[in-house]
Amino acid sequence: MSINKVILVGNVGRDPEIRHLDSGVAVATFTLATSETYTAKNGERVTTTEWHNIVLWRGLAEVAEKYVKKGKQLYIEGRIRTRSYEDKEGQKKYVTEIFGDVMKLLGSRDNQGGAPGETPAKTEFKPPVAEDPDFPTEGGDDDLPF
Numbered sequence: 001m002s003i004n005k006v007i008l009v010g011n012v013g014r015d016p017e018i019r020h021l022d023s024g025v026a027v028a029t030f031t032l033a034t035s036e037t038y039t040a041k042n043g044e045r046v047t048t049t050e051w052h053n054i055v056l057w058r059g060l061a062e063v064a065e066k067y068v069k070k071g072k073q074l075y076i077e078g079r080i081r082t083r084s085y086e087d088k089e090g091q092k093k094y095v096t097e098i099f100g101d102v103m104k105l106l107g108s109r110d111n112q113g114g115a116p117g118e119t120p121a122k123t124e125f126k127p128p129v130a131e132d133p134d135f136p137t138e139g140g141d142d143d144l145p146f
Contacts, residue, residue: 004079006098008052009106010034012072016056016064028061030054030068032076032098053097055081060103067105077102 013031020026032054037047054076056064068074078100087093 006076006078006080008032008034008074008076008098010052010074010076012068012070012074013051015070016061016068018061018065025058026061026065028054028056028064028068030064032074052076053095054078054100055097056100056103060100063103068103073106075102075104075106076100 010032013033016028016030018026018028032052033049034052035047035049037045040046076098078098080096081099082094082096084092084094
């Protein structure tokens, strides 16, 4: 068994770029910065920032198009994917991306464009699980005991 799961909380580095495939499927790409602060041996506080390439598909991409802007704080849960391509000079290049499955908008509403002083806004979008034919994606009876 193996697991490929990533959880990130960081700030959006640039507004999402949205494109639509020929099939009409929406794809959003943007960067997310995560930072870590530690104290070096000499007592100096050091902050390092890691930049992540985020890719969102379908409904999640459409949510990002409407609500995600540069500087917003996000929670992203997904999988790591690495792909390769050849640049203009024929050199093989690699890019590592996070394919997001869950996204939550974090921060106060004034940070999200709402009224100042309101309670924190959290918006979550999880795509339906379509691989399981017994899992109802729309409607369906909810007879779960919890």
